[in-house]
Amino acid sequence: MADQWQEAYDFAVQVARAAGAVIRKAGEEEIKVQTKSCTVDLVTKTDERVEKIIIGSLKEQFGEGTHSFIGEESVSKGQPCILTDKPTWIIDPVDGTTNFVHGFPFVAVSIAFAVNKEIEFGVVYSCMEDKMYKARKGQGAFCDDEPIQVSDVKDIHKSIIICEHGTDRSPETVQKIFSTQKKILCIPVHGLRGSGTAATNMCLVACGAVEAFFEIGIHCWDIAAGAVIVREAGGLLLDVDGGPFDVMSRRMVSGNNMVIVNRIIKEIEIFDTVRDDAPIVKK
């Protein structure tokens, strides 16, 4: 049977690379910053413009109405965030917006494609580094067309773990984040790191640069592409409570093997988040 998603996979790589070029160019000009859910949840005209370019290119290529779209900036403007069985693009046009605003050189375009709620392929273009990560279910994971695979480290004491602080600055949440980080650091591990973009963090797991990345508070568009890249690089994903990974749950642990992932899960202090697909409560 003809491979029906190869063309979409190849096209997604082209679109991600073109979107990255727009981001790099915009980064050379003055960036007007706005905020979304709170004062540290930043958004720029570039986020919105790049999402329009990506979705417009995909609609032009595959036709209006045939596919569904979940885009970070469309959802923040009220579009539904429901993953159905329909072929669905899950898009973060600028992952690492705060980095982009500050000129901190880790900014990624993240494009995932799901069918029947299964992520078929994912593309993460780290545009300041000019690194193209991609993976298709059953076909391996790549960085700039070179195969990548997770680290073979099994000893937590010889690991680097990525954790992020997110945008929730409530004292009780920050306390849980820091308490978790303190427990992990004092295992001890070799180090804690964070690039500021979940998509890039997952690619760092996939290429073996770190052993695990976990976060509570991310969104489906941050992690959908990285999830298939980690899995195809030989890694795994779980919920932060050890249950099955759920791309809409706003929490996950990604890692190189079950030993490391389970050790990290033991230390995570969980705090509540609202699912991406939760019904929108009218204010």
Ligand SMILES: O=P([O-])([O-])O[C@@H]1[C@@H](O)[C@H](O)[C@@H](O)[C@H](O)[C@@H]1O
């Ligand atoms: O908002 P954005 O730059 O697309 O996505 C970012 C995530 O990739 C990161 O993991 C998280 O810690 C940040 O708070 C932010 O949500």
Ligand SMILES: [Mg+2]
């Ligand atoms: Mg993001």
